[in-house]
Amino acid sequence: MMGAEVPALRVEKLKKTYSNGLLALDGVSLEIKAGRFFGLLGPNGAGKTTLINSIVSLARPDSGRVEVFGRDAFEEFREARRMIGVSPQEMNLDKFLTVEEVLLYHAGYYGVEKEKARERADELLKRFGLVRKRKDRVNTLSGGMKRRVMFARALMHDPKVLFLDEPTAGVDIELRYSLWEYIRELNHAGLTILLTTHYLEEAEELCEEIALINDGRIAAQDTSTGLKARYGARNIEEVYLKVMGHVADR
Amino acid sequence: MLLIDRPFRTLLSREVLRFTRVWMQTIVPPLLTSLLYLVVFGVALGSRIREVDGVPYLEYILPGIAFMSLITGSHMNSSWSVFDAKRERYIDEVLISPMSDMQIALAYSLGGTLRGLVMGIGVFVVGAPFVGVSVAHPGLLLLIVVLSSFTFASLGTMVGAVATRIDHISFLTNVIIQPLAFLGGVFYSVEMLPGFLRVATLFNPIFHMVDAARYATLETSDLNPYPTLGVIFVLSALAFAGAWWAINRGPNLRY
Numbered sequence: 001m002m003g004a005e006v007p008a009l010r011v012e013k014l015k016k017t018y019s020n021g022l023l024a025l026d027g028v029s030l031e032i033k034a035g036r037f038f039g040l041l042g043p044n045g046a047g048k049t050t051l052i053n054s055i056v057s058l059a060r061p062d063s064g065r066v067e068v069f070g071r072d073a074f075e076e077f078r079e080a081r082r083m084i085g086v087s088p089q090e091m092n093l094d095k096f097l098t099v100e101e102v103l104l105y106h107a108g109y110y111g112v113e114k115e116k117a118r119e120r121a122d123e124l125l126k127r128f129g130l131v132r133k134r135k136d137r138v139n140t141l142s143g144g145m146k147r148r149v150m151f152a153r154a155l156m157h158d159p160k161v162l163f164l165d166e167p168t169a170g171v172d173i174e175l176r177y178s179l180w181e182y183i184r185e186l187n188h189a190g191l192t193i194l195l196t197t198h199y200l201e202e203a204e205e206l207c208e209e210i211a212l213i214n215d216g217r218i219a220a221q222d223t224s225t226g227l228k229a230r231y232g233a234r235n236i237e238e239v240y241l242k243v244m245g246h247v248a249d250r
Numbered sequence: 251m252l253l254i255d256r257p258f259r260t261l262l263s264r265e266v267l268r269f270t271r272v273w274m275q276t277i278v279p280p281l282l283t284s285l286l287y288l289v290v291f292g293v294a295l296g297s298r299i300r301e302v303d304g305v306p307y308l309e310y311i312l313p314g315i316a317f318m319s320l321i322t323g324s325h326m327n328s329s330w331s332v333f334d335a336k337r338e339r340y341i342d343e344v345l346i347s348p349m350s351d352m353q354i355a356l357a358y359s360l361g362g363t364l365r366g367l368v369m370g371i372g373v374f375v376v377g378a379p380f381v382g383v384s385v386a387h388p389g390l391l392l393l394i395v396v397l398s399s400f401t402f403a404s405l406g407t408m409v410g411a412v413a414t415r416i417d418h419i420s421f422l423t424n425v426i427i428q429p430l431a432f433l434g435g436v437f438y439s440v441e442m443l444p445g446f447l448r449v450a451t452l453f454n455p456i457f458h459m460v461d462a463a464r465y466a467t468l469e470t471s472d473l474n475p476y477p478t479l480g481v482i483f484v485l486s487a488l489a490f491a492g493a494w495w496a497i498n499r500g501p502n503l504r505y
Binding site for chain 2: 050058059079081084086092097101105106109110111
């Protein structure tokens with residue numbers, strides 16, 4: 001296998017049942033090419049977050065395989081996890097730390113050297129307009145500010161794949177646009193991005209490739225144009241409604 | 251893969267930062283409580299008890315009270331730290347990092363160990379000048395207190411990871427540790443107890459630790475300290491195995 005052909009993420013027949021019996025992932029297979037901007041769409045409870053959590057071992061899949069740039073996510077978890085950055089849906093900032101410390105400690109958890117971490121933190125604080133807040137404890141920040149810290153944190157260890165789980169939920173328009181611009185820039189520089197979102201226009205605007213997930217199964221997957229052509233739809237919203245409607249009929 | 255790598259050291263330093271940053275809650279009040287014990291039991295009531303095993307009463311209880319403070323500090327630190335991190339989900343950041351579960355359990359447990367040592371040594375150092383106590387076997391004492399602190403910090407890590415409600419944490423502190431500590435020979439020698447209570451005390455792990463610590467300090471104890479050291483080693487290994495298991499398998503940690 002040539003190095004350049006190794007996909008950023010390969011998920012094979014991933015199955016996950018929660019302890020209450022809920023089948024959250026029903027044999028999901030997915031491949032994301034390196035450098036892609038990939039969108040994962042689906043209703044609440046479709047399995048989007050479970051899929052992300054299973055890749056980073058926050059959920060324990062029953063069976064299946066996950067590879068991150070060819071590294072087994074479970075056997076070689078150190079190498080695999082080091083390549084992944086996650087900005088989760090729910091806020092989860094360490095309340096004992098300041099904005100700057102959140103970034104520096106995160107870098108440390110991923111083994112980034114101190115000097116490098118400092119440079120990176122300075123850069124990201126500037127980029128996300130957090131310089132004046134750097135000494136503030138994170139629990140004193142507003143929701144939008146916390147969101148920015150979460151993005152900056154996910155990027156601190158220079159991941160090769162970025163998981164953005166509902167990144168713009170509850171975020172004002174201004175931050176949403178500046179975030180879009182920034183992640184597009186990161187993507188152009190080579191970062192692979194997996195975005196889950198409820199906002200269909202967000203997915204259409206940003207993603208080259210889209211997968212629709214429902215009831216723990218991938219219902220459709222193609223490029224944005226490919227999907228529209230296949231379902232004779234004008235936009236992704238129509239594709240979404242057709243696919244989900246079809247799934248509901250089944 | 252090295253156990254003590256940068257990710258591990260970072261989490262450990264985060265644990266230390268946590269309790270030093272909120273020192274008004276984590277260090278000062280427990281230190282004050284211990285000194286109150288010393289004043290009330292040692293000075294006020296203790297004036298009625300001249301000596302135990304040939305040692306002046308105040309001097310006899312100081313190692314015990316310092317030890318109680320150490321146990322309280324170590325288990326509370328890690329249980330609250332892990333529980334808080336779990337409740338507010340920032341533990342996820344650690345769980346998805348390139349650290350193994352063993353490293354995570356060890357970092358939380360060592361953080362609690364250090365807090366316990368700060369508290370125990372703090373009480374001892376503040377109390378010692380008033381009592382005029384000196385340490386007979388410093389090396390042995392250090393080994394005993396480090397292992398004991400690690401044992402209770404590991405227990406705290408385990409309970410913090412297993413707990414699903416705050417009551418579970420206070421159950422550990424108020425229903426398990428406190429009574430065992432009070433009945434562990436901090437304030438008295440087991441020789442003073444009636445036969446069946448003396449036997450029951452032998453099943454109290456805190457008794458073994460307090461007794462060994464007292465031997466190392468005052469050279470007086472109820473049991474031979476060296477087999478006791480073995481017991482403490484086994485207890486600390488068991489407690490850490492429990493902490494490791496809980497970080498790996500605890501409810502609401504990994505789904």
